[in-house]
Amino acid sequence: MALLPIRTYPDPVLRQRCARIESFDEALRRLAADMIETMHVAPGVGLAAPQVGVPLRLTVVDPTGGKDAQAIRVLVNPQIVASSGNQVDSEGCLSLPDFSDKVERPERVTLVASDLEGRPFELSGEGFLARILCHEVDHLDGVLFVDRLRGLRRERARRHLKRLLRKGETAECVAES
Numbered sequence: 001m002a003l004l005p006i007r008t009y010p011d012p013v014l015r016q017r018c019a020r021i022e023s024f025d026e027a028l029r030r031l032a033a034d035m036i037e038t039m040h041v042a043p044g045v046g047l048a049a050p051q052v053g054v055p056l057r058l059t060v061v062d063p064t065g066g067k068d069a070q071a072i073r074v075l076v077n078p079q080i081v082a083s084s085g086n087q088v089d090s091e092g093c094l095s096l097p098d099f100s101d102k103v104e105r106p107e108r109v110t111l112v113a114s115d116l117e118g119r120p121f122e123l124s125g126e127g128f129l130a131r132i133l134c135h136e137v138d139h140l141d142g143v144l145f146v147d148r149l150r151g152l153r154r155e156r157a158r159r160h161l162k163r164l165l166r167k168g169e170t171a172e173c174v175a176e177s
């Protein structure tokens, strides 16, 4: 297994609509294993393939943050098929360092996905798990949690993204020189 570099805003891969996975091969299993390790070390409770530069519909989640191996889920081609209720709580993202804000999400969601062998399954979650599932599925469509903010929260997020953008440009200048 290997740790993968996490892509941060404004990396364009974070804004791509990711492609459906059609081949359930060794490369996919390796990617998922590396993503789980990367998520735990970060540390985070979810990681989507575009966050490690791979525009495919794959995400890994672990609401226990590495405390319970049974809680790890690998979701290939996940699709939310039902949601209900709503909750507002603080959210952050490994690809948007040093920023968090309160986001409205459904209280309960059900999704369908495939496992690494291509076998379909259904997963339901509520509360924190529902929030993670929504956040990760959004990543596969190029959507970041800041896009879900409204009003003053959105303004605050926009200022933070501008700062990240400037930092990105500075880093590029240094890398090129």
Ligand code: ZN
Pocket: 092, 093, 094, 095, 135, 139
């Ligand atoms: Zn994220």
